[in-house]
Amino acid sequence: MTDDLAERGREGLKRILAEQPFLAGLDAPHLELLHGCASNVRFETGAFLLREGEPANAFYLLREGRVALEIHAPGGPPVVFQTLGPGEVVGVSWLVPPYRWSYDARALEPVRAVGLDAACLRRKCDADHHLGYAMMTRFVPLLVGRLQATRMQILDVYGHHG
Amino acid sequence: MVPRPGRVRRRSRETANVWTLELEPDGDGAEPGQFHMLYAMGVGEVPISVSGTSRDGGMVHTIRDAGAVSRALAGLRPGAGLGVRGPFGTGWPLAEAEGRDVVVMAGGIGLAPLRPVLRRLTGRGGKARRVALLYGARSPADLLYPRELDRWRARGAIVEVTVDHAVGGWDGKVGVVTALLGPGLFEPSRSLAMICGPEVMMRFSVAALMDLGMPAASIYVSLERNMKCAVGHCGHCQLGGTFVCRDGPVFRYDRAAPLLGVREL
Known part of the structure; x- marks a missing residue:
């Protein structure tokens, strides 16, 4: 019975992974490899998914709830620079040394997500470069998109001209 | 090209540096997307888009205090006079x-x-x-x-x-x-x-x-x-x-x- 439940849980997680928009197009063997590093996770409102300076041990594919990415500054509340929601990815620093988070990520409401063990996935990417390439082709557009968004925010277009 | 006299009927604050002015109706029939040239007496003239129309046809403009003229316009109180030209330009489709x-x-x-x-x-x-x-x-x-x-x-x-x-x-x-x-x-x-x-x-x-x-x-x-x-x-x-x-x-x-x-x- 317990084995049945565990098996159903594993199949459920596999299906959830396959449904993630971020992983669309990933083939079955690679999904299986990812599945070995994945787990279902929950965060209560106010809980931190990531903390600046801590090791980048995992990243998250959001299924429910919203998350604020923020930088804290002394003497004031943290500055939120982006919010993310279902279908989006929290955490990219797991990809590049020194594998440390450069901002905080805080749950704005109850969050359900798939957590990916970063060390596990890095090992698998090293061993299977096709998987590594599949990850890169998903994370690089994400990084470029965030870089462009950051550029727009730094330009402060509404402040000066808007 | 010559501004006609206009008068502020209502002024409301939107944000720290943005104000909305409702003018007395003067038969102006501006369409959404068009703009007026608003003239702050003795200061200058700037183009300001129409941001609404009151029920009786008074033009409404929302102005950001971003320079000498817009600051003078945004600071106009009810009853104050200003110059108006227009409406000008094309509207939204x-x-x-x-x-x-x-x-x-x-x-x-x-x-x-x-x-x-x-x-x-x-x-x-x-x-x-x-x-x-x-x-x-x-x-x-x-x-x-x-x-x-x-x-x-x-x-x-x-x-x-x-x-x-x-x-x-x-x-x-x-x-x-x-x-x-x-x-x-x-x-x-x-x-x-x-x-x-x-x-x-x-x-x-x-x-x-x-x-x-x-x-x-x-x-x-x-x-x-x-x-x-x-x-x-x-x-x-x-x-x-x-x-x-x-x-x-x-x-x-x-x-x-x-x-x-x-x-x-």
């Missing part, structure tokens, strides 16, 4: 909205010229198939017309708001306005977009809409370039053979694209 999915994208003070559009589209006579407003501002304190955003939402429009950054007390979205675009918001073959905001924001918004399949001929932008005379004589706002004040400020994107590429102006 409201007639084309019938039966279509309309995406309105606004950045910062760019929501002001689009407010009359949203009022019409969400009003009783609104004939659009769906209406979505995607609005980006610098911070929560810079958001214009918060009560109207709720009203448009209550009337069935999709209203998504994001800010560039937020500190405490804001439970909305943070990020750029293009992040509000997503699949399912409009059907490309029957869509229409109206965009107003800083040019950088408009360029990125147009690119994101076109990536989602919206044709350039379905996208309208409102340009603002150094308008002085407002009648196409002085040439200050001339881009090639086009005068933004006379031929715009609202342009269809397939016509505006070469103009937006002019870096020297």
Whole structure:
């Protein structure tokens, strides 16, 4: 019975992974490899998914709830620079040394997500470069998109001209 | 070319440096998207888009205190006089909205010229198939017309708001306005977009809409370039053979694209 439940849980997680928009197009063997590093996770409102300076041990594919990415500054509340929601990815620093988070990520409401063990996935990417390439082709557009968004925010277009 | 006398009837504060002035009615019939040249006595004249009309036809303008003239205008109290020329320029293509999915994208003070559009589209006579407003501002304190955003939402429009950054007390979205675009918001073959905001924001918004399949001929932008005379004589706002004040400020994107590429102006 317990084995049945565990098996159903594993199949459920596999299906959830396959449904993630971020992983669309990933083939079955690679999904299986990812599945070995994945787990279902929950965060209560106010809980931190990531903390600046801590090791980048995992990243998250959001299924429910919203998350604020923020930088804290002394003497004031943290500055939120982006919010993310279902279908989006929290955490990219797991990809590049020194594998440390450069901002905080805080749950704005109850969050359900798939957590990916970063060390596990890095090992698998090293061993299977096709998987590594599949990850890169998903994370690089994400990084470029965030870089462009950051550029727009730094330009402060509404402040000066808007 | 000679300003007619106008008078401020009502003045309300929108944000720390943005004010809305309602003028006494004078028979002016400006359409959404058009602008007036408002003259602050003894200071100067600037183009200001129409941000609404009162029930009895008084023109409403929302003004950001960003320079000597706009500061003088924004500071006018009820009863104060000013000079008015216009209305000038082209309006938003409201007639084309019938039966279509309309995406309105606004950045910062760019929501002001689009407010009359949203009022019409969400009003009783609104004939659009769906209406979505995607609005980006610098911070929560810079958001214009918060009560109207709720009203448009209550009337069935999709209203998504994001800010560039937020500190405490804001439970909305943070990020750029293009992040509000997503699949399912409009059907490309029957869509229409109206965009107003800083040019950088408009360029990125147009690119994101076109990536989602919206044709350039379905996208309208409102340009603002150094308008002085407002009648196409002085040439200050001339881009090639086009005068933004006379031929715009609202342009269809397939016509505006070469103009937006002019870096020297």
